[in-house]
Amino acid sequence: MLKFIVKRSDFAKKLSIAAQAVGAKTIDPILQCLLFKPENGGINMYSTDMQTFVIARVETGEYEGNDMFAVDAKLLEEIVKNVDEEEILLNYDGGKLRVKSGKSAFSLTTYASPEKFPPIDIEESGVNFEIETSILHEMIDRVIFCASTETAMRALNGVYWEIKNGYLRLVASDGYRLALSEQKIDINAELDFIISLKSMKELEGLVSGASEPVLKISCDHKKVSVKAGDITTIMRVVEESFPDYKRVLPQAFKTRITFNKNEFLEALKRTMIISKRGNDKVQLEMIDNILKLSSISSEYGEVSEEVLIEKEGEDMTINFNPRFLNEAVKKVDEEEVVFNFVDDLSPMQINSRDMGGYMFIVLPVRA
Amino acid sequence: MLKFIVKRSDFAKKLSIAAQAVGAKTIDPILQCLLFKPENGGINMYSTDMQTFVIARVETGEYEGNDMFAVDAKLLEEIVKNVDEEEILLNYDGGKLRVKSGKSAFSLTTYASPEKFPPIDIEESGVNFEIETSILHEMIDRVIFCASTETAMRALNGVYWEIKNGYLRLVASDGYRLALSEQKIDINAELDFIISLKSMKELEGLVSGASEPVLKISCDHKKVSVKAGDITTIMRVVEESFPDYKRVLPQAFKTRITFNKNEFLEALKRTMIISKRGNDKVQLEMIDNILKLSSISSEYGEVSEEVLIEKEGEDMTINFNPRFLNEAVKKVDEEEVVFNFVDDLSPMQINSRDMGGYMFIVLPVRA
Numbered sequence: 001m002l003k004f005i006v007k008r009s010d011f012a013k014k015l016s017i018a019a020q021a022v023g024a025k026t027i028d029p030i031l032q033c034l035l036f037k038p039e040n041g042g043i044n045m046y047s048t049d050m051q052t053f054v055i056a057r058v059e060t061g062e063y064e065g066n067d068m069f070a071v072d073a074k075l076l077e078e079i080v081k082n083v084d085e086e087e088i089l090l091n092y093d094g095g096k097l098r099v100k101s102g103k104s105a106f107s108l109t110t111y112a113s114p115e116k117f118p119p120i121d122i123e124e125s126g127v128n129f130e131i132e133t134s135i136l137h138e139m140i141d142r143v144i145f146c147a148s149t150e151t152a153m154r155a156l157n158g159v160y161w162e163i164k165n166g167y168l169r170l171v172a173s174d175g176y177r178l179a180l181s182e183q184k185i186d187i188n189a190e191l192d193f194i195i196s197l198k199s200m201k202e203l204e205g206l207v208s209g210a211s212e213p214v215l216k217i218s219c220d221h222k223k224v225s226v227k228a229g230d231i232t233t234i235m236r237v238v239e240e241s242f243p244d245y246k247r248v249l250p251q252a253f254k255t256r257i258t259f260n261k262n263e264f265l266e267a268l269k270r271t272m273i274i275s276k277r278g279n280d281k282v283q284l285e286m287i288d289n290i291l292k293l294s295s296i297s298s299e300y301g302e303v304s305e306e307v308l309i310e311k312e313g314e315d316m317t318i319n320f321n322p323r324f325l326n327e328a329v330k331k332v333d334e335e336e337v338v339f340n341f342v343d344d345l346s347p348m349q350i351n352s353r354d355m356g357g358y359m360f361i362v363l364p365v366r367a
Numbered sequence: 368m369l370k371f372i373v374k375r376s377d378f379a380k381k382l383s384i385a386a387q388a389v390g391a392k393t394i395d396p397i398l399q400c401l402l403f404k405p406e407n408g409g410i411n412m413y414s415t416d417m418q419t420f421v422i423a424r425v426e427t428g429e430y431e432g433n434d435m436f437a438v439d440a441k442l443l444e445e446i447v448k449n450v451d452e453e454e455i456l457l458n459y460d461g462g463k464l465r466v467k468s469g470k471s472a473f474s475l476t477t478y479a480s481p482e483k484f485p486p487i488d489i490e491e492s493g494v495n496f497e498i499e500t501s502i503l504h505e506m507i508d509r510v511i512f513c514a515s516t517e518t519a520m521r522a523l524n525g526v527y528w529e530i531k532n533g534y535l536r537l538v539a540s541d542g543y544r545l546a547l548s549e550q551k552i553d554i555n556a557e558l559d560f561i562i563s564l565k566s567m568k569e570l571e572g573l574v575s576g577a578s579e580p581v582l583k584i585s586c587d588h589k590k591v592s593v594k595a596g597d598i599t600t601i602m603r604v605v606e607e608s609f610p611d612y613k614r615v616l617p618q619a620f621k622t623r624i625t626f627n628k629n630e631f632l633e634a635l636k637r638t639m640i641i642s643k644r645g646n647d648k649v650q651l652e653m654i655d656n657i658l659k660l661s662s663i664s665s666e667y668g669e670v671s672e673e674v675l676i677e678k679e680g681e682d683m684t685i686n687f688n689p690r691f692l693n694e695a696v697k698k699v700d701e702e703e704v705v706f707n708f709v710d711d712l713s714p715m716q717i718n719s720r721d722m723g724g725y726m727f728i729v730l731p732v733r734a
Contacts, residue, residue, distance in 0.1 A: 075667055078640050084633060096668070104637050108668035266451055270471050273445050300442055301463070301475035
């Protein structure tokens with residue numbers, strides 16, 4: 001038996017973070033469950049897909065009984081989201097979990113052997129540091145879209161974390177483009193590792209929903225744990241080496257242009273009406289203070305657009321996948337965006353005017 | 368050659384209605400095009416999927432040239448939606464359509480033989496009447512969700528129009544439920560026909576976007592034309608007979624309950640958390656002034672909910688597909704909803720307290 005009362009708002013929030021770490025259809029049905037377990041005078045809620053582990057302390061008052069139980073995560077999440085009273089009574093007894101709130105009464109089947117729930121090693125070890133929640137959220141948001149979605153490319157199907165010289169740097173790349181974001185942190189140690197894209201998305205969920213202003217992170221070569229108040233996410237490190245990304249960072253630039261972000265994005269959007277019906281290419285032609293964007297579809301026709309620019313260096317013509325430009329430029333959160341070119345075959349660097357601790361690299365395509 | 372200037376806001380609205388009548392991937396590429404044709408001192412825009420025909424008068428000033436042309440509908444719609452100036456110049460010449468607005472310039476391929484665009488018979492004949500746009504919109508919205516989506520059931524895969532005794536009545540049914548909506552109109556004739564679900568959805572698009580307060584409708588046994596200002600939609604009638612729906616309308620009721628719409632919908636939503644994981648059934652049990660909703664899933668557990676009711680007649684227990692109840696009750700646009708029961712195997716009637724010219728019939732399921 002285990003009987004306790006929760007507040008809907010707090011419980012729903014924790015449930016939605018914990019339920020994210022639950023796999024879709026899994027072979028072992030216990031991985032679709034949340035485990036509730038009385039520990040250290042309170043109740044902890046566990047979930048895992050064997051790669052990411054989430055532990056949340058449930059805010060309850062007094063509780064009765066001392067049994068643990070495991071119940072389908074998505075089912076409980078949906079019930080708690082939809083009941084209309086703030087107070088919810090959970091009562092596990094005789095293999096059934098009774099959930100009562102207002103005039104709603106559920107009696108849910110629980111998993112027969114909750115003790116089979118995978119054990120989690122929450123011992124803190126290795127490197128420890130703190131970071132502002134909003135800063136880590138921004139850093140993740142700026143790089144995660146560049147990670148490869150091909151799970152077979154294990155090293156690129158994730159985000160590279162590099163702790164060095166008092167900085168935390170996140171890097172993601174799919175081989176055609178790269179995103180980098182860095183932040184000064186109070187730490188002397190050096191450490192680097194890869195976190196899978198799936199774990200990163202779960203971490204993003206935790207970080208974006210967290211009301212704690214500061215996160216406590218501890219990591220070693222095996223795992224990373226991120227603690228936001230009474231919710232901890234533990235992620236297994238991907239055992240691969242990240243490619244030497246510094247080799248693709250351009251050094252000397254021949255041409256640099258600065259332009260209004262929204263004007264560029266609007267012109268690019270219209271160019272993409274043709275390019276997506278054609279060969280998915282946009283040509284950028286920079287002459288004096290005009291950037292001409294153009295695209296051709298043999299079946300549907302062609303388009304040209306003009307954007308005013310400030311230019312330093314030589315005129316030039318270069319081709320890109322428009323989607324890569326669109327996604328990177330959108331992440332520059334200033335009014336003005338800078339493109340830095342070496343030549344028409346070399347990686348191009350995108351940044352804000354003041355550099356602001358992040359940049360994007362995009363490879364051009366052939367004409 | 369044909370050259371004219373349009374205003375973006377008016378043109379975009381007409382384009383989106385005309386583009387709706389364009390088929391998805393069709394065998395004949397001209398059916399994916401819009402035809403622009405100078406006629407009677409102005410330019411008309413045509414589109415069709417051979418079942419629905421749309422003719423819109425394009426608001427232009429003076430125009431030059433007298434050629435017609437056909438261009439991909441979705442392409443032009445997307446361009447016009449995305450240009451950022453209000454004035455758009457269209458210039459058809461030498462097989463190309465040039466579209467210019469601000470700093471955007473498109474040159475689009477056109478269809479080689481625009482004269483092959485299917486001819487449309489717009490002669491008005493048969494029965495003519497007028498109806499308020501907002502009223503027809505509401506009538507369509509109240510019945511269209513009950514139409515069968517199985518295209519093989521040609522008679523039910525549409526909406527039945529019945530003009531009789533000075534009323535227009537729309538009826539739709541998928542064999543398990545039925546929706547009926549009626550409105551007094553100023554007409555003496557009698558006529559009935561079926562319009563396909565696809566045409567009805569296009570008509571709904573026209574009616575919901577129309578700024579004209581009154582529609583002009585003319586119909587015969589072959590086609591119906593609905594005119595909203597300078598846009599006309601002509602729909603071919605489905606050559607099938609609609610089943611005799613009056614036979615399923617319940618006559619004498621044994622039990623009638625009245626309840627708050629939102630309270631019921633909230634309770635039903637929670638019941639569906641279990642029923643969708645189970646056998647898709649909800650049991651309604653009416654005892655005194657309590658309606659108990661319950662559902663069982665052999666795998667996940669069970670739920671019970673209570674809703675306060677006003678009851679006339681006997682206590683009763685009856686089972687339904689919860690989705691059918693949910694969709695019908697949502698369409699009752701009053702605070703209170705009435706369920707009328709004959710017995711646990713007969714069709715149940717749903718209506719608002721004051722009846723308001725519409726009702727829904729839902730067949731129960733076996734326990």
